[in-house]
Amino acid sequence: MKYTVITGASSGIGYATALAFASRGKNLILAARRQDKLEQLKVEIAKINQHLDVIVKSVDLSVAENAHTFYESLKNYEIETWINNAGFGNFASVGEHNLKKIQSMLHLNIEALTILSSLFVRDYENVDGTQLINVSSAAGYTLISNFVTYSSTKFYVSAFTEGLAQELQSRGSKMKAKVLAPAVTETEFEKHSLDLNEFQYEGQVPKFHTSKEMAGFMLNLYDSDKTVGIVDESTYEFHLKEPIFPFREGTKKASTAP
Numbered sequence: 610m611k612y613t614v615i616t617g618a619s620s621g622i623g624y625a626t627a628l629a630f631a632s633r634g635k636n637l638i639l640a641a642r643r644q645d646k647l648e649q650l651k652v653e654i655a656k657i658n659q660h661l662d663v664i665v666k667s668v669d670l671s672v673a674e675n676a677h678t679f680y681e682s683l684k685n686y687e688i689e690t691w692i693n694n695a696g697f698g699n700f701a702s703v704g705e706h707n708l709k710k711i712q713s714m715l716h717l718n719i720e721a722l723t724i725l726s727s728l729f730v731r732d733y734e735n736v737d738g739t740q741l742i743n744v745s746s747a748a749g750y751t752l753i754s755n756f757v758t759y760s761s762t763k764f765y766v767s768a769f770t771e772g773l774a775q776e777l778q779s780r781g782s783k784m785k786a787k788v789l790a791p792a793v794t795e796t797e798f799e800k801h802s803l804d805l806n807e808f809q810y811e812g813q814v815p816k817f818h819t820s821k822e823m824a825g826f827m828l829n830l831y832d833s834d835k836t837v838g839i840v841d842e843s844t845y846e847f848h849l850k851e852p853i854f855p856f857r858e859g860t861k862k863a864s865t866a867p
């Protein structure tokens with residue numbers, strides 16, 4: 610039995626992606642903090658395919674130790690695809706932003722994603738058919754004012770994942786690493802970024818994709834040989850591309866992985 614892991618599966622893009630992978634007959638390991646939402650998703654998945662094995666894990670990934678424990682808890686499952694999707698944003702200028710929230714964002718968007726990517730690569734780099742998909746953003750390729758810190762976390766996600774993809778390719782590894790870079794997508798994202806109880810996209814945002822559309826793009830990226838799947842913010846078209854950042858080979862050091 611092979612599994613697809615999706616972090617941030619309790620709402621938005623992660624929730625829709627879980628349904629999309631279920632439609633492909635994939636067994637799932639779903640993580641987020643809200644257990645009730647994950648259980649609800651499990652019920653929805655059973656309606657698509659009652660034979661799938663769906664494991665639900667409630668975990669706060671903004672705590673580094675939890676990311677390690679979460680990964681360790683999956684040791685007995687064979688993982689085929691790992692999708693680091695959990696993340697959140699914040700709309701504020703740097704001098705005015707809430708540092709407690711920002712620190713949590715750095716821990717989740719950067720630290721947890723790096724820990725989970727590294728552990729997955731360490732264990733599965735040479736397993737046929739494995740994929741790591743990290744969810745960045747169109748804001749992970751273009752800096753946006755009053756969104757600079759979030760945007761920078763996503764530049765990290767894009768750069769780290771593209772660099773990893775190139776490293777894996779130059780080592781002849783079997784694993785593929787890929788970046789999904791959505792533009793505005795109708796989820797709980799705006800609500801959390803603006804610290805609101807509710808947010809209506811319709812009527813307030815000129816252009817956006819639905820989570821279901823984004824999950825479809827995720828599958829397009831999953832099926833392709835390209836490294837980057839990105840939404841063009843001017844046309845809202847989805848494009849599959851080779852790595853975007855410049856890259857060169859560096860000096861290789863002997864392995865010191867603990």
Ligand code: NAP
Nearest residue numbers: 617619620621622641642643670696746793794796797798
């Ligand atoms: P969302 O509906 O708010 O989903 C975020 C997911 O992350 C939820 O399942 C949430 O679950 C989980 N999460 C948040 N904090 C967590 C924590 N500390 N530990 C574990 N899980 C946590 O927003 P979304 O738009 O689908 O976001 C998914 C990804 O897409 C994010 O990385 C986001 O940056 C990226 N993105 C979104 C947009 C957009 O316009 N929506 C555009 C570009 C990129 P719990 O609250 O249950 O923990």
